[in-house]
Structure formats: C-alpha cells, structure tokens
Amino acid sequence: MSLLTADSSQLLIGGELRPGGGGTFETVNPATEEVLGQAPDADSADLDAAIGAARTAFDDTDWSRDHAFRAHCLRQLRTALQADAEALREITIAEVGAPLMLTRGPQLEGPVDDLEYAAGLAESYAWETDLGTASPMGIKSSRVLRREAIGVVGAITPWNFPHQINFAKLGPALAAGNTVVLKPAPDTPWCATSVGAIIAEHTDIPPGVVNIITSSAHEIGSALTSDPRVDMISFTGSTATGRAVMTNAAATLKKTFLELGGKSAFVILDDADIAAAAGFAAFSVCVHAGQGCALTTRLLVPRAAYEQAIEAAAATMGGIRPGDPTKPGTICGPLISSAQRARVEHYLSLARAEGGRIVVGGGRPAGLDRGFFIEPTLIADLDNGATAAREEIFGPVLVVIPHDGDDDAIRIANDSPYGLSGSVWGTDPARIDHVTSRIRTGTLGVNGGIWYSADAPFGGYKQSGNGREMGVAGFEEYLETKLIATAG
Known part of the structure; x- marks a missing residue:
C-alpha cells in the first residue's frame, strides 16, 4: 500500500469500495498547503445506502450474537493495519499535519494496538448475569440480565486525532455487536478511506458491518444523526456541533454519546x-x-x-x-x-x-x-x-x-x-x-x-459532553440492557 491517490480513495458501503455520488473534493497538506489529491464526496444516496447496509447487516445476520467471530475480525483488522503501518503513517502526517513522533503513539500505533483490548472485551465480557429467583406479586420467577448491542451506530469524528477517535468508536462498537456508519471530518478523509480499503480487502468483517462515507457537505452528518434507522450517534467534536447533534437525534430519541470541547x-x-x-x-x-x-x-x-x-x-x-x-x-x-x-x-x-x-x-x-x-x-x-x-x-x-x-x-x-x-x-x-x-x-x-x-474511560462533565469513551464504561455505551424473567 502506498500513499493514496484519487483513484484508490473510495467509500466503503455494504462491503464494496466505490466512488462518491457527489464526485470528489480536495484533501490538503496543512504543512505545505499543497493538494494531496481527491477524496470521494458522498451524497444523500450514498448515505442512504450506507445506513441501509448497516441496518441489514445488524438485523439479518448473526454478527451481534457471535462474540468469538467479532473478536477474530477485530484482531484481523489490527494485524492488517499494522502490516500497512508505514503507509498509514505517511497518510497521517501528510493529511493531519501530525508530528512524526505522535504517530508512534496516539496518532496511529496506539489506537491500532488498542483494538486488541476491544477484541478481548468481546470474548470476556459477562453478556449474561443470573439475578436468581424472586417472587414479585407472588409469582416465582428466575431472572436473567442480558446485555445486547444497540444496533446501528452513526459515528461522526473530527480531524485532530482521526485514528485515535475513529478506532475508539469502531473498536468498542464492533466488539459490542453493533454495525457502524462512520463519517470522518472532511479535513482528513484519507485517514478513514484507507482503513475502509483495509477492512474490505484484508478482513472477514461482513458486508455492511462497517460503512465509511466521506463528504464535504455538512448536511450528510446532519442526515445521519436524524435518520430513524440509526439507533445511536457517537460524536466527537465541538460543543456547538454537539448541541446540534443532540437536537437532531431527539426526534427519534436515539442515544447520543458526545465527547465535546474543553478549557x-x-x-x-x-x-x-x-x-x-x-x-x-x-x-x-x-x-x-x-x-x-x-x-x-x-x-x-x-x-x-x-x-x-x-x-x-x-x-x-x-x-x-x-x-x-x-x-x-x-x-x-x-x-x-x-x-x-x-x-x-x-x-x-x-x-x-x-x-x-x-x-x-x-x-x-x-x-x-x-x-x-x-x-x-x-x-x-x-x-x-x-x-x-x-x-x-x-x-x-x-x-x-x-x-x-x-x-x-x-x-x-x-x-x-x-x-x-x-x-x-x-x-x-x-x-x-x-x-x-x-x-x-x-x-x-x-x-x-x-x-x-485503552482501559481508562475518557469523557467530560458539563458542556464537555456525556458518556465515556474507552475502557469498560466506553464499551457499555454501545449496549442495551434486557431482563428476561421466566415463571416457575
């Protein structure tokens, strides 16, 4: 794999790499102001297809229930990313302007390594807990508590630490059994499309489980947050945009995880x-x-x-x-x-x-x-x-x-x-x-x-957001709780 070109940067939708329906937009090297190349510009039809693919993959496959397979896929992704580390490093420095030294840590290698933590949680997490027997209203009942995936997750990420934040969402969301539509910032599209290419070509992640759409239009992100087929929005960005995300998500009462600004x-x-x-x-x-x-x-x-x-x-x-x-x-x-x-x-x-x-x-x-x-x-x-x-x-x-x-x-x-x-x-x-x-x-x-x-939860109080990312707490953001009571 070499530094991406306009021909190789593509959307990932339903397991297929494809161009954007809106054409392309430029990605620029912030250290030189030179145009690096073109990124696919997704339109509303691309978004509709991505959400539809994620919905189908969640509803019609065993992805959410096969914990061992999910762990396998995450480890496979980690290995494939590590094999392409130098190309990813080149992309990250060129597109983000990230200092080389940081790619040895939180700008690349650290987040890739942390996929192992997510894989381990998929295998070791207590998905079911026996609450014992009780007799509410005189009816003897055995109770079991189950934790299950929320469903389709819309992940919207910023440009400052793209790999860290993309994988901090993808890792636990996938480990928990969800499917994902990832929309990265338009400033750093190649950091995401390169991962999409690796997923499509070097992993067993089923079609539709991960969909990656890049776009220059802010309306695409807004549409993702309000779509009723999306069960959760995981957003990292400014507090002002976070308010808009929460407002859009309120129409369908979908869960929102917000990691916002700080001072x-x-x-x-x-x-x-x-x-x-x-x-x-x-x-x-x-x-x-x-x-x-x-x-x-x-x-x-x-x-x-x-x-x-x-x-x-x-x-x-x-x-x-x-x-x-x-x-x-x-x-x-x-x-x-x-x-x-x-x-x-x-x-x-x-x-x-x-x-x-x-x-x-x-x-x-x-x-x-x-x-x-x-x-x-x-x-x-x-x-x-x-x-x-x-x-x-x-x-x-x-x-x-x-x-x-x-x-x-x-x-x-x-x-x-x-x-x-x-x-x-x-x-x-x-x-x-x-x-x-x-x-x-x-x-x-x-x-x-x-x-x-990877094992430490991160998030804020007040207008710095709600919920936590990373750690067990971050993993559980992507789960629902179901109680099953059986009489007898």
Whole structure:
C-alpha cells in the first residue's frame, strides 16, 4: 500500500469500495498547503445506502450474537493495519499535519494496538448475569440480565486525532455487536478511506458491518444523526456541533454519546516545583499545535509565584519552533487549515483587546511562508472571565491566571462551561486529594500522571459532553440492557 491517490480513495458501503455520488473534493497538506489529491464526496444516496447496509447487516445476520467471530475480525483488522503501518503513517502526517513522533503513539500505533483490548472485551465480557429467583406479586420467577448491542451506530469524528477517535468508536462498537456508519471530518478523509480499503480487502468483517462515507457537505452528518434507522450517534467534536447533534437525534430519541470541547485547568499548588510544573504545562499545550480537546490551556498559579511561572512557561514555549511534521524532532506542526489559523489569530486579537499581555509568540513564525503555522503563544494578565480563558481556541495558546490558594484555584478551575480534563501539581497528598476531589472534570493528571489508556474511560462533565469513551464504561455505551424473567 502506498500513499493514496484519487483513484484508490473510495467509500466503503455494504462491503464494496466505490466512488462518491457527489464526485470528489480536495484533501490538503496543512504543512505545505499543497493538494494531496481527491477524496470521494458522498451524497444523500450514498448515505442512504450506507445506513441501509448497516441496518441489514445488524438485523439479518448473526454478527451481534457471535462474540468469538467479532473478536477474530477485530484482531484481523489490527494485524492488517499494522502490516500497512508505514503507509498509514505517511497518510497521517501528510493529511493531519501530525508530528512524526505522535504517530508512534496516539496518532496511529496506539489506537491500532488498542483494538486488541476491544477484541478481548468481546470474548470476556459477562453478556449474561443470573439475578436468581424472586417472587414479585407472588409469582416465582428466575431472572436473567442480558446485555445486547444497540444496533446501528452513526459515528461522526473530527480531524485532530482521526485514528485515535475513529478506532475508539469502531473498536468498542464492533466488539459490542453493533454495525457502524462512520463519517470522518472532511479535513482528513484519507485517514478513514484507507482503513475502509483495509477492512474490505484484508478482513472477514461482513458486508455492511462497517460503512465509511466521506463528504464535504455538512448536511450528510446532519442526515445521519436524524435518520430513524440509526439507533445511536457517537460524536466527537465541538460543543456547538454537539448541541446540534443532540437536537437532531431527539426526534427519534436515539442515544447520543458526545465527547465535546474543553478549557481545562492546569493547577499548580504553592508547594510544587513552580518552574518544572509551568514548563510541563507549556510543553503540553504545544504538542500537535495545541489541537487537542483535553489539553490544559489555563495555567492556574499561586499569585506569589505568578511572574516565576510566566518566566518558566515562556522559556519553554519560546524554545519550541513550529516546523515540518515529517522531521523526528518536531513537536508543534501546523494547524489543520487556513480557517483554523484565522480562528486562533482572532482569539489572539481578542486577548490583546481585552488587556492581555503576549509574553511569547502571538503570530505566524518567521521563515515559514507556506503551511498553516502559528507560534506557541503565552498570554498573561487576563482574568478567568476573558474570552481567551473561557472559549476553546484549539491552538498552541496558554493563558496564565493567578490564584489565591487551593480553594480559589478550585473555584477558578470550575468556573468554566467545560469539564473535560485537568492537571494538579503539588507535594502534599492531602492537599492534592482536596483539590482533585473538588474539581468537576472527567480526567485529572497529578504531577504528570497520564490518564490516556485503552482501559481508562475518557469523557467530560458539563458542556464537555456525556458518556465515556474507552475502557469498560466506553464499551457499555454501545449496549442495551434486557431482563428476561421466566415463571416457575
């Protein structure tokens, strides 16, 4: 397999690879602004066919009941993806602008490896539980609790970590016995169509179980969320779009899993190593140009150590230069598009207008005339009510905010419509426990602890979404509960 071309990028519908009814649309390298090639542009007829194929595969085959076969297919897919890892890596770097180093982890190899976890759950999960005998209303009854697949899942995914999020939905949804219609972001279509080709050509996954449609039209995603043949929508993206997904899904009362935005707080307590913690925060927000919903983009520091933290963060961010994602040492690649760069630049303008001090960065890097790059940027002298401190920017931008003690840090951290992630740094276990138990967020790292793992559930509080992805909790999002009571 080599880097995809217009001729080889196709939709996967009902087990067949085929062109899009709407023609094609361009996919662009964000590091060079060069057109990589064409992706199939699905139309409403393609979507109808994909949903119909998924519905038929669920209703008319034993896919949902054959746990061992599903585990086999997932392992087969994992092996086939690993065999094509270098081609997939090339596609991912070119289309996503993902730094090479990240493809060794969450941008490719990690999510592929995690399919084994999903396969294992298909085999080991307790699909049936004996609840024993009871006599409600005087009728002796033996009760069995069964967990079953929901049905047809519509999976809608973003562009920032396409393989991670595609497989975090495909893996557990398929392991649970569902069929899937996957619609990836139009910015990264090849990352999905390449997987579709591998499924069709190198696995025993039955026709219609996985359908992959790429489209430049937002109406396709909207139609997927409202179609009555779809039993569940699993969506990752912005909070604004998540609201629209929930509204569309409400007409048929289908289940929605939403993993949405974040504006997570990195809390440094006054007994921490201020410089080390601030440097860690600054580094993390530069990875993949800050294009991660769970990145900690608000740095909350003790007021007495405010300038010290700014100095340490500035030294780290000032030393990270955006660059070519194909080079092994690159940490901060490009933003995904010119539109995303314009969005980040808009927020930087707002920060200046609201009184923010740009300590480092704040513009396009010198010497990079092509590509959608932005400098790692540190903003000081804004309070938590400023726009840059409240809204998700999705760029390598860190806002430093002073706090007046542990409880004040908790207050500021929670003063946000979001609650996706966070970090706490300190040395006193009791104080750390006090802070972590009161911050309302779905995941927290302590002193650099990493919460990301196939067996660890991920998701948010408040407007960061509902439900969990990955882990047993993420797997169970794709299941229904059935109780069977037999008299006698």
